[in-house]
Amino acid sequence: MPRFASEKDLESYRRTLLASRAPDRRAVAVCAGTGCKAFGSARLLPVFESELEKASLKGSIELRATGCHGFCERGPLVLIFPAGRLYTKVKPEDVPEIVREDLAGGRVVERLLYRDPVSGKSYEKEEDIPFYKHQQRLVLKNNGLLDPASLDDYLALGGYRALAKAFALGPEKVLDEVKKSGLRGRGGAGFWTGRKWEICRAAPGRDKVVICNADEGDPGAFMDRSVIEGNPHSVLEGMLIGAFAIGANTGCVYIRQEYPLAVERLGRAVAAAREAGLLGENILGSGFSFDLKIYRGGGAFVCGEESAMIASIEGRRGVPRRRPPYPAQSGLWGRPTNINNVETWANVPWIIDRGADWYRAIGTEHSTGTKIFSLVGKVNNTGLVEVPMGISLRRIVFDIGGGIPGGKKFKAVQTGGPSGGCLPESKLDIPVEFDTLVREGAMMGSGGMIVMDESTCMVDVARYFLNFLKYESCGNCTSCRDGLYQLHRLFSDIAEGRGTEQTLALVEELAATVKATSLCALGSTAVNPVESTLKYFREEILAHVRDRRCPAKVCKALITFTITDQCNGCTLCAKRCPQQAISGAVKKLHVIDQQKCIKCGICLDVCKQDAVRVE
């Protein structure tokens, strides 16, 4: 990799690259994101290599491992170029057939194509599949096209052109473009990015710092992980542009320790960028110098909060500080600091390259651009989706997500993680944008979107979030530490049939204090799941309190397992019951001893006769 001393150098190298890469050249892209890897996609690559070699295709077909492609439900994913043909759930034993039939023989391997579970229709091209068709992929666009370990790939797709443009514009104009674009923080709060940069730029002090928040602690969210793993240079380029606009020469990327692959991939990208002169002194001859360091978290959700993150980087316990002073005035080591989320940074090169007007045309007036959501839970097509702001929840869950599996009924979608809320069916048609979600009692958050069906108990969900938050509380504030402990306990009472009207009254009282008097947003937003559950699912809560009944049949203390006469006496349940609570002779009706039953649900799972009933 040469060292680029100027924009001219960079463009000349890019031209050479493109000249050697025909746009319609043949390639096989194997998704190597964490999801597909968990399904064994890493094993596909060596098989492809040897099969291509055997078929004498090694030289003419490029083989690459790419970042997360989004359709995690159907992984491992393999994309064939230039056709854009997607093969799903590919196993190592499928590879010889793909090479033989498709790559060598030009015939599509029908059985590996995506088939819509409802219509039965199969799709050849990725772009036609409903999951992808309704998306608008900017940040994730290149995830299937480039090898994250290759700076060449990033450059061939136009990488660092925006940075060169930014240098030509100058910091003030770059700031104006970002302000004009309407970009808002993608990490949760949705603060106007241009405004945030402006405040830091204006702060006194010349030792400014920019930080990339890759702590992504919201359970159910993995967008940031996939962006860093799949296209690390996009984040670096965004940070470079932002640092230039703000006047910061130092950067940090704070990655949670649960993401070792992201740490590794970003580390390699940083090394490659340094080698090419895209990080370091006098970048591209602009006179601007910038470099950054990667920090790992230690494992604490609260460190996604700006001031706690700063404390962590400073080698201290991740306890938040009161604001003001804000990080923009006094942040890391007391220096003016600007922190943005991974996805926010990754949007910046698009804005500078195509212009603010182009960006504004996507999304809605007050929520411009696209947003990546991790669509997970009780939905058919789970994975990462990138959509224009303003799209309805219904489109995301049903058109892209393919609806609820098993023919079950939609119940709620949870957005915004532990700081967000659950929205019911009646809210499916609201536009997904920052202010609307807040108005309806939820929140955009970082983009976790968890779909729930009739078998999800909302009391259980509220208790789950309270448990999560009390575990993650730093413990500084009485209101948060002890308040969440008590709220969790009260919800446990409700879930276990001990709840009364008094319990609900105490919940509302405590929730108000936790919200109003906690030092940081972990505490102050902790009651959002509780509040939205009380707002939209009050009847379900009351069923637990007044009738000691769990309509979703989840809360153990309120349900009973029995065996119906569908039982054929196969004895499987009796063998698997961990409490030896099931008795019965072979081929005779089995019975559950209610005294011993711990409601673990194993009998329900293993019974092939559908003879176990839950009430």
Next chain:
Amino acid sequence: MTPAAAPAVDTAKVKEILSRHPAGDAGELVNVLHDLQAEFRYLPEEALRLAAEHLKISQAQVFGVATFYEGFHLKPRGKHVCTVCMGTACHVRGAPKLLEQLERDFKVRAGGTTPDLQVTLETVNCVGACALGPLLIVDGEYHGNMNVGRLPKLVDSVLKEGKS
């Protein structure tokens, strides 16, 4: 059963690891803890005391930081580590049931290590593989779409390997 005693720490190794980080730089603490733990698979007390000395901070500060973050372990870990993801998506897809069964199978509560130091069972609040929930990570390998039915085979392979 008496728990296996923690092994003595190779202080030369600790010092070598510490020397990779600038002395007296308190901000390096979390990085130092990661490196020490990567070597010893947990954070021995002696290593933490030496780290305090190297970074010129109090042992109290080192201990306070090491105990704050759930990624740092101050007790020796089992030969095999089995992690159950308890993220929201996994929860909704039945993770608690998996955890309960594993607690029964390994005979240890979540967060604990078996007395013979073979297995550590723990939970984590989301590893970002949400489409695969419920998810188990066994010795770094991800096992997605788990259900109680698939557990016995997995548990056996872990426990059996432990005995060889």
Next chain:
Amino acid sequence: MAIRIFIDEQEVKAEPGESVLAVARRAGFDIPALCYHEAVDSIGACRLCLVEVLAGSRPGISTSCNMKVEDGLRIATDSPQIRRDRASNLELLLLRAPANPVLRDLAARWGVRPRLQPPPDAGIANCILCELCVRVCAALGHNALAAVGRGEKKRVGPAFGKPSEGCVGCGACLSVCPTRCIVMKETSAARTIWGQSFDFHRCRVCGQPVITERHRAFAIARCGLPEDYYDVCESCKQSQASQRFAGVVW
């Protein structure tokens, strides 16, 4: 005094960098605060010192100990919401130290009664996890105490749960502890605190304990004091000085 703030409509002068709580108390306003001490940085742990910011950088309910004064700040020290939130936080604290006189007194003043179950204990009976002991110990240069763990599992104590090399047995931690829950025992020979026993250095005149040997060694080294500085207790020093004075006059 360069800054003017308004507390309950009353104009009060302050210096830049002062905490609103310190200024308010100086002006005679009674704002409760358990985790506050003017000698160390405030962390806003107990959540009792609540005030309402009516005009300032951040309007709304907030703690006053870690709020710095700003020119033109207007706050209210009492309101229905402040009373409600303070009572809730007090109830939560009371659950940790139900028999503690300090908390019971506050509870009685505001009519707070515990309605909930006590939380898991913090390892030390009556500890409200305010970290004053930790902060004061660090400020004095001993660094013998740490905040350990987080959330409901948080507690305070020496590193590794073992007697600390830094502890000198001075007892400053106990003297600032709002619930006086740190256990310190003394005999004529020694003081025991945080699992360690500290021998006393005794007055060579009357034989009373002056200071612990460890603390003496620390203070002499740290402050460059003469070796015999602690050999005579304050009381005997007074008598000696008085006799010398008498000798001079007479």
